[in-house]
Amino acid sequence: MAGEINNRKKAKFVYAFGACTDGDASMREILGGKGANLAEMALIGLPVPPGFTLSTEVCGYFYANSGNYPRGLEVAVSKAISEVEKQQNKGFGDPVNPLLFSVRSGARESMPGMMDTILNLGLNDSTVQGLAERTQDARFAWDCYRRFIQMYGEVVMGVHSRDDGEPDPFQQQLAGLMSEQKIDKDDQLSHSDLQELVRRYKRVIKQRCKKTFPQDVHEQLWGAIAAVLNSWKNERAILYRQRYGIPVEWGTAVNVQAMVFGNLGQTSGTGVAFTRDPATGEKTFYGEYLLNAQGEDVVAGIRTPKAISLLAEEMPRSFAELKKIRSRLERHFRDMQDFEFTIEDGRLYMLQTRNGKRTGLAAVRIAVEMNRERLMDRKTALLKIPAESIDSLLVPVFDKKAQQDAHRIGHGLAAGPGAASGRIVFSAFEAEREARLGNKVILVREETSPDDLRGMLLAQGILTARGGVSSHAALVARQLGKVCVCGASELAIDYVARVLTIGGVMLKEGEYLSIDGSTGEIYAGMIETADSEVQRVLKGRLAPEKSATFGLYQTVMDMADKVRRMKVRTNADTPGMAKTAIAFGAEGIGLCRTEHMFFDGNRIDLMRQMILAADVEERRAALKKLLPFQRRDFQGLFRAMEGRPVTIRLLDPPLHEFLPHDDARRAELAQSLNVSTEYIIERIKALHEENPMLGCRGCRLGILHPEITEMQVRAIFEAAVALQKSKRPVIVKPEIMVPLVGFDAELRDQVAIVRAVADEVLTKAGIEVPYQVGTMIEVPRAAITADEIAETAEFFSFGTNDLTQTTLGLSRDDMGSFFDVYRDKEIYGHNPFASIDEAGVGRLMRTAIRGGRDKRSNLKLGICGEHAGDASSIAFCEELGLDYVSCSPPRVPVARLAAAQAVLRGN
């Protein structure tokens, strides 16, 4: 890419916005989201402070050339600065009338808080005087200056608190000075206090960096630009990209914009607003502001801001203007907007707009309602709902009764819907420790910062003491689908003693806490959770018309079902699971794992008898006793599925998985089988495998012990016969699936058994049961030789879990030891067990489909690995032309929506 840029005659790296604007909203790739939208707002006449954007190509060049900049960039930046100076009638570095800049990152996709920002850039020992003069407010000017030095020191010059828990060195200076002056709020610091603070801050930098704080404003600017570019690869940004699948190649743009001040007294202020409620999606003007503050103060959650509606009283003119802008933005961008504004001495400025992050519920509601309002067409509306969002309409809420009895100890702002209970943790570190033990946790923080992201990912819920609904905690929680209550102002946390106090109750780290992110309520102890409204409707326990969310759910599902091409099946082994899945809209079973049936009740004993049999006769005897159980299971499943197709996988796991692992159980088993414990241990030893994943399992079992396959097939067809002959006959469409096939000969061997037993049972019963026999495609060789296998297989079902393990030579159970390092080094673009590895596993899937369909044009194709519930994998399946995806019951709604979106994106 670097070479490419050099070869262009006139590469453009700097795009102005303001009176004269080079870019527009369509140029996200080059300008980043923030830069493109600043340009767009300027173009449509909204009040945007002028500035310019360094394109993402600069970032690419920067990384490809060890931190150097492309030729010509410096000149272009100088020109852009002059243009801003002209428009603002100020001079950058001018001691009399200084122009100040903010420098902010801005990637193609918003990555809130992940990268660095510098405000008030351009202040130095002489311009601070000019600012004081101009604003007639020396205190303000020096306050800006000390904030700038702190920010610059931290972000550009790398002054941080040390790992040993030493407090931030700048905060230390501030606290020291305040205690010397005997004051307890920083707005009580006088003009001269602030001057002293500036001196002390500069000394901190000198000591820590062995360099002085730069007085040259251009040096300041280039330092800030480099810092923003470098922050593209900081740890938080990497983690965020990992989670959201943002390619590292995109890079970030850098926005340099004239400063406006919300902290010039009570006629100034700053705020963040949403054109609709980002938590519920309701069409209300939603937001918050602070008078006499800079933008960071609202987002950082240091002061709890006021609701936007109060601005109508405090600044009626600005409020009216904002309301106009609100609807202008929605009409123009045709989506819910999240925007930042600053009022400088009564004059309104727009600093940013972007499509607002929202909860799943809000995403659904906004899409449905904007479609009704004709702001979005049907296709856009469907695509605007992240498929995962549907889940948030299905997530559990607190059990009503349990909630009534629970000890409510306080409340905060409802910032991420759903109900969560867990052990209290105060740090990401503790969250990780507890999570590793399998415990659920609630992360409790004064406020969260991007450093807490790892802990938030692991937590069931997040509770903060400070910060509003647009604070970092709220924003991230909504996006992660985490339950969140924020700004619980009564909450006091003692990080050192590891306790929290609220409503007169003290709770220690490790004790249970429950929060309701839909209401903001906080409870001591654990509360049982219960079904959501949609769940209750689906289970017939609530009338549909009594639930607004069910209406939304139904509308979206209907829209999706009209569009999607792929069927959605489910992976279910019991009638209960099958019924749940049908309520969610499943159209069949794509994977019934027969082995699960053998763990039930005393069948496991029969199963063990079968496994430990000394010869075929003994094995047959045990299988004969298992047959009625298995038949009854299939009957139940077939009845629950009411005529829908049911794919049954023959026994798959290695036999040793059925045997007891502890000595006591082994002795028990020996007694019940009337053999010696030594014999049991001997047999278990004989069944031990170095790599069970690649051992005697799947069809290898059925080839080694054909009598197992015979029993299972007999159970299937006897169940089908019984149901078709029953008083309430049910049509049965069995699809028998042979696992772990790598050679056509394996499949042929098993299919011969299936057909022989089926023929025998059906002939004897004198009825017909149309059935299919197919195979899993779950080892690379099956994909590679799919043309041969399709001679025998009537369907393929991609078992992408195992196919990923074998294709990558990667055991999911064992990757824990190195996965963190792999993630940090960005070696896997994403977790290949979460989303299909398209470049590797995906290419094998293509090979299999080409080979299979060449040989058998009506070959049915499905997927039953866990990827079948993942939206991006579903999109890939649509691209491949699969006939169905089969996921776990709760993922069925997500899959229906994702399948529809895949069609829409493909068109």
Next chain:
Amino acid sequence: MAGEINNRKKAKFVYAFGACTDGDASMREILGGKGANLAEMALIGLPVPPGFTLSTEVCGYFYANSGNYPRGLEVAVSKAISEVEKQQNKGFGDPVNPLLFSVRSGARESMPGMMDTILNLGLNDSTVQGLAERTQDARFAWDCYRRFIQMYGEVVMGVHSRDDGEPDPFQQQLAGLMSEQKIDKDDQLSHSDLQELVRRYKRVIKQRCKKTFPQDVHEQLWGAIAAVLNSWKNERAILYRQRYGIPVEWGTAVNVQAMVFGNLGQTSGTGVAFTRDPATGEKTFYGEYLLNAQGEDVVAGIRTPKAISLLAEEMPRSFAELKKIRSRLERHFRDMQDFEFTIEDGRLYMLQTRNGKRTGLAAVRIAVEMNRERLMDRKTALLKIPAESIDSLLVPVFDKKAQQDAHRIGHGLAAGPGAASGRIVFSAFEAEREARLGNKVILVREETSPDDLRGMLLAQGILTARGGVSSHAALVARQLGKVCVCGASELAIDYVARVLTIGGVMLKEGEYLSIDGSTGEIYAGMIETADSEVQRVLKGRLAPEKSATFGLYQTVMDMADKVRRMKVRTNADTPGMAKTAIAFGAEGIGLCRTEHMFFDGNRIDLMRQMILAADVEERRAALKKLLPFQRRDFQGLFRAMEGRPVTIRLLDPPLHEFLPHDDARRAELAQSLNVSTEYIIERIKALHEENPMLGCRGCRLGILHPEITEMQVRAIFEAAVALQKSKRPVIVKPEIMVPLVGFDAELRDQVAIVRAVADEVLTKAGIEVPYQVGTMIEVPRAAITADEIAETAEFFSFGTNDLTQTTLGLSRDDMGSFFDVYRDKEIYGHNPFASIDEAGVGRLMRTAIRGGRDKRSNLKLGICGEHAGDASSIAFCEELGLDYVSCSPPRVPVARLAAAQAVLRGN
């Protein structure tokens, strides 16, 4: 294929030979080897009894259509019978002048003794009278008849001895009658005894089969044809095909030929001869015969026949004729022939000729000498030597001194060269039991039959009491490259007591025995083995001119080296292995497994310290101590390789492989590391993996612990520097290989370390060492994304062991539990770990090569899996265009020859 045949207008299923011949030697595919060569001999005027061949297509049809025959076959057979009747002037089923047939199998490749044969077909209660009349020998006629009934009863009607050890029911009748008559040899049975025996045999059949022995000669013929076709899928045939890679689709032809009789008294006889000595390859007329006998008697080894040279005295005319035919055959077929003849009342008939099976030594000698004699051109000569044969010039012989001291207890015929010691076993069953315990065995049998094949495969050597050098034992042993002594007439075996006696010594099953298959000597006890002549020359311990076999070896290797395109490297980890490999002709190291270096001496302690390190600093400290060892190892290896390229694989196995497994060793380790045993156990537990094959190994180790890669690379380059600066400077060409790469990012991560460390070391030393960095292709994803990986890799080396495991989802360590069943069911065409699975793994290799070379046209390609020493896999590598194969040192000569043959076959 069946459909194909039906669609042809005039399919030809029956090919005559004799006075009028339809086929020729080129038609092996349709006529099988025997049928094609009978036709060819008839064509060139040799005396062949007339007959006809049912083509292999009949076999294909037979299996595809549940044992039915193609339309028109019956008519064609009738016509062919008439033709033979005309030529022989006899009638099939004619009671006065009966024509008798033999019915024999005959596949494309000879499968000696694996399938069924019927002789004397056409005899019944009335034709037996005609035969008696015609031959003027009623005893002979009734002897033929009883033999026919027995053979037909066993082969066609399925009368067998039962599994409970009951003796053969026909043998039982024979024994009974002989005891009634008080005689002890079957040739003492009178005409009427034989008539009685016929009655009793027919009764056996009636009792066992509930059917009478068929009197209709056409029913007899079709029964025999079906039996021969069915024998294509008997257990022995399957095992044989498995071992020799003969596709089941080939099928067998059926040869129906007029009987001639070698058992018509002292002017008749039968024999088997080779145009050259099949054991040594020497150009002598070699063979054996029996007077007054049928062909089966010679091969079965029931009577020990006379050397062919004696025939010159007993039947000078026939001997002269045979000698002429011998050279005629060699000139015509241009290869050593193994032929069968029968002399009926002084008249010579040829019953079969085929290219003779031979020992490895003989194969080499015959090819070299026939090339010198201009009977073979260079290409043919090279292709005539099975690549494996070279091995037999390298196999160990008895240590001369040990042999002198050994207790020689007898001798037999030298039938399979080489020296072998092992425990005595008397059955295939015992052989399997001992082999499973890892013991070497000598299989000792009265004579061997095809049922012993499994035991022969497992034995180091085979010793028989009866049978000559063309007996089954000798034939099979030569082909398997097994040491064999046969026809040791003093040897007495008591199968029940499980002891053998020879030369007055009694040895029990399980005791040691040694045999020399090059001399025929038999020794009690174990004898140390020593290097062969070729080995001694290669090691400089024998002058080349003093060894004839070395001359042969050198000639073949020279011929091969002139032809082959691929380089042959070796897998070696020590200077010793490297030197051996160079003596064998290795041109570089294709795989140095660095982990082997860590097991040596007290390095394992340092390695364990490294693994158990609590943090990076501790690990670095341990690595620092390992560095000098590793550097010294590389120095030794580089020096041994004298400037040849050396591919070094970075650390590959899971770390837990280095840790002790038993409690005592763990306690010891804990003490030496000054930690608690619990800590050691804890760490080992933490390193435990469910599927270590797919766990933290290969490049994952180096990515997780970059300091390991750093140390290894530092050792490599410091060694290179030291050698280049040493008094006797050596050029070093290191090729650093990163294992288990699946993602280009993995390789990039490791290559960055390699280049950084190399740069540092070389810059400091101020010298240049040209080196390459590449990767193993051993997981499917690497093959699939080879285009990406080749951006970073300068070479690929196919690790086909692991690539097979992952592509097939098949753990080599765990396949034992089902592999026997898979082999019996012919699910794997061959063992995929012995020869490359071309349809699966091979296709991935093609993908990798296409992708890799597209991106980097000069990408170097090699293979270092065990397949690199397998001839058929080497042929595949040639087809793929690999640059080199890398095998274990002793396989280098085989690989050189196989690589040349691959070129010749490809042209």
